[in-house]
Amino acid sequence: MTKYTKRLDNRGMEETRPIEAKAGVIKKADGSAYFRIGKTTAFAAVYGPRELNPRHMQNPKTGILRCNYNMMPFSGTERIRPGPSRRSKEISMVTEKALQPVVNLEDYPNAVVDVFIELIETDAGSRCAGICAASIALADAGITMKDMVAAVSAGIIDHQSVVDLDGEEEHIDEMDVADIPIAMVPSTEEITLLQMDGKATREELLKSIDKVKPVLKNIAEIQRKALKEKYRSE
Amino acid sequence: MTEENLLVKDKEVVVPGEVLATGMSYLPGSGTYRLNENVIANRLGLLVIDGKVLKTLPLAGRYLPKKYDVVIGKVIDILMSGWRLEINSPYSAVLPLKDATFSYIAKGADLTKYFELDDNILAKITNVTSQNLVDVTCKGPGLQKLKGGRILFVNTHKVPRIIGKKGSMVSMIKKATDCRVVVGQNGVAWISGTPESELIAVNAIKMIEEKSHISGLTDKIKEFLEKATGKTVEIEIPADSGPDNEFAIEEEHHEHEEHRDERSYERHGERRYEHREYRSRGPPREYRRYERKE
Numbered sequence: 001m002t003k004y005t006k007r008l009d010n011r012g013m014e015e016t017r018p019i020e021a022k023a024g025v026i027k028k029a030d031g032s033a034y035f036r037i038g039k040t041t042a043f044a045a046v047y048g049p050r051e052l053n054p055r056h057m058q059n060p061k062t063g064i065l066r067c068n069y070n071m072m073p074f075s076g077t078e079r080i081r082p083g084p085s086r087r088s089k090e091i092s093m094v095t096e097k098a099l100q101p102v103v104n105l106e107d108y109p110n111a112v113v114d115v116f117i118e119l120i121e122t123d124a125g126s127r128c129a130g131i132c133a134a135s136i137a138l139a140d141a142g143i144t145m146k147d148m149v150a151a152v153s154a155g156i157i158d159h160q161s162v163v164d165l166d167g168e169e170e171h172i173d174e175m176d177v178a179d180i181p182i183a184m185v186p187s188t189e190e191i192t193l194l195q196m197d198g199k200a201t202r203e204e205l206l207k208s209i210d211k212v213k214p215v216l217k218n219i220a221e222i223q224r225k226a227l228k229e230k231y232r233s234e
Numbered sequence: 235m236t237e238e239n240l241l242v243k244d245k246e247v248v249v250p251g252e253v254l255a256t257g258m259s260y261l262p263g264s265g266t267y268r269l270n271e272n273v274i275a276n277r278l279g280l281l282v283i284d285g286k287v288l289k290t291l292p293l294a295g296r297y298l299p300k301k302y303d304v305v306i307g308k309v310i311d312i313l314m315s316g317w318r319l320e321i322n323s324p325y326s327a328v329l330p331l332k333d334a335t336f337s338y339i340a341k342g343a344d345l346t347k348y349f350e351l352d353d354n355i356l357a358k359i360t361n362v363t364s365q366n367l368v369d370v371t372c373k374g375p376g377l378q379k380l381k382g383g384r385i386l387f388v389n390t391h392k393v394p395r396i397i398g399k400k401g402s403m404v405s406m407i408k409k410a411t412d413c414r415v416v417v418g419q420n421g422v423a424w425i426s427g428t429p430e431s432e433l434i435a436v437n438a439i440k441m442i443e444e445k446s447h448i449s450g451l452t453d454k455i456k457e458f459l460e461k462a463t464g465k466t467v468e469i470e471i472p473a474d475s476g477p478d479n480e481f482a483i484e485e486e487h488h489e490h491e492e493h494r495d496e497r498s499y500e501r502h503g504e505r506r507y508e509h510r511e512y513r514s515r516g517p518p519r520e521y522r523r524y525e526r527k528e
Contacts, residue, residue, distance in 0.1 A: 030296060049296055049324040060365055102250075104276065107298075109365050111324040139250045142295020142391075144277045146267070147251030187251055187269060220251065227249045227278060231293065231447075 002160040004175060008168050014211055016152060016164040019219065021132070021226035023140045031141025033226065035133035037152075038166055039123035044133035046141040049111035063108030067096040067115045069130055075122045091127045098131050098151065098183040098193035104144040113143060123167040124179070125153045131183050131193065136223050140230070149192060150219040151183035154208040156200045161208035163215050180205070182212055186220040189213060244283045247293070248275040254288050263289030297323045297390040297420040299359055299368045306380065306418035307370065309353045312345050319355060322387065322420045325366040329357060333371035354380040354424060356416055380416065383426030386436055388443050390421035395446040396439055402469065403442065403452060410459040410467045411435045434462045 007013065017038025026032035029045035036042070052058045069091040071080045095117065103113070115137065117130040128151035135149040155165040158175035165179050178198030184191050196205070240255045242248055254266060255273045262268045265277045266288050275281070279290030299305075299321065307319030307327055316330040331339050334348055349355060356377050357370035372378065388396065396417050397404050408415050413427030413435045425435045438455055445451060452469055459467050 031294065051324055051326070108324060111366075139278050140294060142278055142292050144265070145250045146269075146276055147274070148249070185251075187253075187272075187274060224249045224252060228247050231247045 002158045004158040004160045004162075007162065009166065013160065014163045014215060016215060016219070017166060019222055021136060021222050023136050023227045023230040029137070029141075031137045031139070031143070033133045033136035033140060035129050035136065035223075036121075037125060037129050037132075037164065039121055040125050040129045041119065041121040042126065042129040042133040043118045043120065044130065044137040045116045045118075046113065046134070046137040046143070047116075048113040048141070049108040049143070050114070052110060052112035057112075058110040060109055061106070063105040063111040063113060065096055065100055065103055065105060065113050065115065067092050067099065067117065067134065069095055069117045069119075069127065071119045071122055071126065075119050091130070094193055094195065095127065095131055095134065099134060099138065099149055101190065101192050102135075102145045102147050102149055102185055103138060104146065107144050113138070113141075124165050124170045125181070127193075128152050128181050128183065132219060132223060136226055139223075139227055147185045147187045148220045148223045149183050150186055150216040150223065151181065151193060152212060152215055152219060154180040154182055154212040156180070156198070156204050156208055159204060161204065161211055163212055176200075178204075180208060182209065182216070184213065184216045186217045240283070242281050244281060246281050247279070248281045248290055249278055250276055254281065259286060261287045263287040265290030265292065292391055294389075294391065297321070299323055299325060299327065299362050299366065300419070301359055301362050303359045303419035304377070305357060305359060305370070305420040306385070306416065306422040306424055307355050307357055307420075308385075309349050309351050309355065312349075312351065317345065317349050317355075319357065319370065321368070321370075321418075322390075322422050323368075325368055327357070327359065327368035327370045329355065329370050329372060333360065333369070333373055336373060349379060354385060356380055356418065356424070376416075380424045380426070383414070383424050384432055384436070386423040386425060386439060388417075388421050388423055388439060390419065392443050392446045393417055393419055393421060395451070396423070396442050398452065403455065406452070406456065406467060406469060407435050407438050407459065410463050410465060411438075415439075431463070434459070437462070 020036040022034045024032055025034045026045045029047055031046040033044050049063055069088050073080050073082055115134045117134055119126050131149055131151040138145060152164050155162045156178040157169060157172060170179055176199050178196055178200040180196045181193060182191060183193035239257060242254050252275045253272045254275055256271055260273050262273045265279055266273055267276050273288050275290055277290055277292055278294055279292045282289050282291055305321050307321040309317050310320045311318040316328050319327045319329055321327050357372050358374050358377055359368060360371045361369040404415055404417060411427060411431040411434050413425050413431050415435060416424045423439055425432050438459060441458060442455060456467050456469055
């Protein structure tokens with residue numbers, strides 16, 4: 001039986017940290033958003049579609065999506081060296097692949113849509129927060145997309161599946177912890193990002209994916225509300 | 235059989251992925267698509283219910299060139315056989331020699347005599363290909379080089395509001411400030427007058443952009459203009475616009491678009507590019523009479 005019966009911050013097992021989302025926070029950008037989950041805060045800015053240079057990167061069949069994930073030096077307890085790292089390059093790539101299936105890039109041949117994700121505060125689940133923010137920003141930029149992409153991390157702590165690990169839970173040493181960031185397209189339940197760090201059985205993994213689905217749909221609602229709020233207050 | 239239901243009201247803001255209607259009796263138009271039994275929005279916009287067709291009018295996004303749009307472009311390059319214009323869009327436009335002026339330009343002539351780099355030009359889009367290659371022309375009423383003045387970038391989706399019904403808003407600004415004002419569909423506005431009056435016109439346009447959703451906007455702008463210029467301003471809706479009023483042309487095209495939607499829906503899908511052409515703002519003024527006879 002599991003030893004992990006109560007979460008460190010007294011949350012429910014399938015409860016996320018408090019979420020706050022806002023669209024249109026960066027005036028200069030074509031689209032932008034802010035997404036905060038607990039102590040993780042992501043800003044995303046979208047520029048484009050715009051002309052793609054160098055020319056040889058252009059694709060006449062479709063536009064391309066370029067994502068850039070970056071953690072601010074002061075975002076965590078330890079200073080992050082500025083500039084691209086192995087980690088941030090990887091996350092940029094998976095973010096791109098998580099968003100690509102929903103964006104109708106065929107509408108913009110030869111062009112590029114640039115997404116910049118900046119994390120000013122990180123406490124686990126930063127790539128998921130980044131994807132959530134980027135998806136709001138893309139919609140805010142008026143880019144045609146089939147649906148939003150919602151992302152959150154699932155977790156398995158000592159065989160107990162939980163949702164949205166925070167930094168403290170991620171670093172539990174006494175028990176087995178698996179951190180599973182998942183991104184999903186809510187309307188089709190298509191999973192566009194699935195990574196895992198830690199140990200889990202096949203059954204545990206499948207179970208936690210099932211558990212996280214309703215949570216992701218909920219997050220998608222929060223994202224949509226953020227977009228509508230922008231036009232309501234105006 | 236699932237229930238046939240409309241889930242969203244007309245003129246409401248919808249977001250990507252939002253289910254607009256269930257059941258097969260509603261049809262997806264532009265900005266929406268069908269997934270199984272549902273009609274879903276695929277961009278941020280205002281929902282427009284046109285009979286059985288659901289479509290969205292975009293609220294944000296870059297300008298995408300459309301046939302017959304009148305745009306303001308800036309010369310960024312001079313080619314062998316024309317000029318390349320930047321039109322505030324992901325795609326640049328080409329102004330070919332033969333469409334540049336009514337007079338004949340000999341081969342090998344110095345093209346800078348007609349349009350120099352950085353010149354602003356009011357031009358009409360003649361063609362947009364599937365790859366979004368854009369051709370423009372300068373032959374037409376009011377289409378020309380814009381000398382002097384200043385350029386203002388505005389949200390392309392708010393251009394219809396800035397122009398107003400039959401050009402009422404922009405002609406009010408013109409009358410009040412004594413400026414020459416041209417607003418291109420691509421969200422570029424050109425204003426020329428005395429420095430003080432240009433500033434008033436710029437502020438008025440910015441105000442329209444910010445408060446475009448408010449009802450009674452015309453009165454608010456009128457008030458603003460009266461205060462700024464110290465003149466009394468009259469709101470007048472031109473009954474029939476003169477031939478030199480490029481703004482009125484824009485507005486009439488909008489009406490055209492409305493009429494065409496049901497027809498254009500039938501072509502949805504199988505002939506995508508023709509369909510796109512159809513959705514454009516209708517034929518130019520000079521061809522219209524011809525079309526009616528048909």
